Amino acid sequence: MDLKGNQKVTVVLGAQWGDEGKGKLVDLLAGKADVVARCQGGNNAGHTVVAEGKFYDFHLLPSGIVWPNCIALIGNGVVVHVPGLFEEIQKNEAKGLSGWKDRLKISGRAHLVFDFHQEVDCLQETQRQDQTSKLGTTKKGIGPAYASKATRNGLRVSDLVGDFEAFAQRFRNLANNHIAHFNSLTVNIDEELERYKKYADEIRPMVLESIAFLHQSLKEEKSVLVEVANAAMLDIDFGTYPYVTSSNCSIGSVCTGLGLPPKNVGNVYGVVKAYTTRVGGGPFLTEQCNEIGEFLQRHGHEVGVTTGRNRRCGWLDIPLLRFTSMVNGYTAIALTKLDILDLMDEIKMGVGYVKDGQKLDYFPGSNQDFEGVSVEYETFPGWKSSIASCKDFAELPEKAKTYVLRIEELLGVPARDAVIERVL
Secondary structure, three states: OOOOOOOOEEEEEEOOOOOOOHHHHHHHHHOOOOEEEEOOEOOOOOEEEEEOOEEEEEOOOOHHHHOOOOEEEEOOOEEEOHHHHHHHHHHHHHOOOOOOOOOEEEEOOOEEOOHHHHHHHHHHHHHOOOOOOOOOOOOOOHHHHHHHHHOOOOOEHHHHHOOHHHHHHHHHHHHHHHHHHOOOOOOOHHHHHHHHHHHHHHHHHHEEOHHHHHHHHHHOOOOEEEEOOOOHHHOOOOOOOOOOOOOOOOOHHHHHOOOOOHHHEEEEEEEEEOOEEEOOOOOOOOEOOOHHHHHHHHHOOOEOOOOOOEOEEEOEEHHHHHHHHHHHOOOEEEEEOHHHHOOOOEEEEEEEEEEOOEEOOOOOOOHHHHOOEEEEEEEEEOOOOOOOOOOOHHHOOHHHHHHHHHHHHHHOOOEEEOOOHHHO
């Protein structure tokens, strides 16, 4: 796919509850991109990229950083835990990541996540009374950091690399504000400021005015690939609230998190796992709490990159995908992990929701709306053979093609496996 010449950005985002394999698609597309940008979230995201036999785990770093031709931009909508960023860089350097110093750019408008934000995140989750009320937060401080941003007492990267005395005073105010609200919270403010004084010098060469940088890149007809972290059903507005993340991880974040107008949005690729998974609490109508769910978890190696928790697993949910497609306007979906279904005798697909004997023509907007909802399924025969060597749609077994084409038909969006060239 030629990304050049149209002054539009290509967007990759998760179409379900995350862990769909976005990093893989970003990696495939980044080889033809000049800039790969993150637009929201923080190190609560987890993307795995395999390059030349090496496994890289990215949380804050845009996945495209493994490509030596790519500028990797952390946009203004991202919240940055600076110690975590440098720890992530160090770990991936040990695996072979190189040349990042000249290519990693960070928006001065991005807000900072501090250690006390992470501690507050843990305290808030602990205070939730029972397992059903726990959100399953990654405890990375993302929510408290966005809360500081929303209450206008947060600190940005530009504050850190600017007048440090002014930064120090605002840091003291922010830390003391949190200490006042959480009696068990302790912060060694002087020690933290000494640490951040060193971080300021380290991070300063990477900081830039990202809005002008991106628009100049588009003016020069450079190709820009946007990597949206988390996933559409974790969006704070459109997801299964309150079991969501603290940012908008739908198409709107491309505009607000990078300073780009809608006219600059081109192809939008929704990444869809061939079944459904999620981590943490919240509604999951096609979940299989049985041997099928265990099979998918085991064979799909469904363990969170960030949390290390086993993922809940179930059948593909078409009503959910219709909803996220409605919100995001997918031009295509990249279907991943189809091979995990290779050994199954039969495969089911949730195709409709029913409540009180009536088929729902909308996706439930609250937890209460999910009560009493059942799922209509279609059943497909398994293809019972490995598709690992298939490099083109035509090479898939006929029964696998039937499954893929039915997804495409129900969504009204082209659907192909992420390794198949026609989606690229």
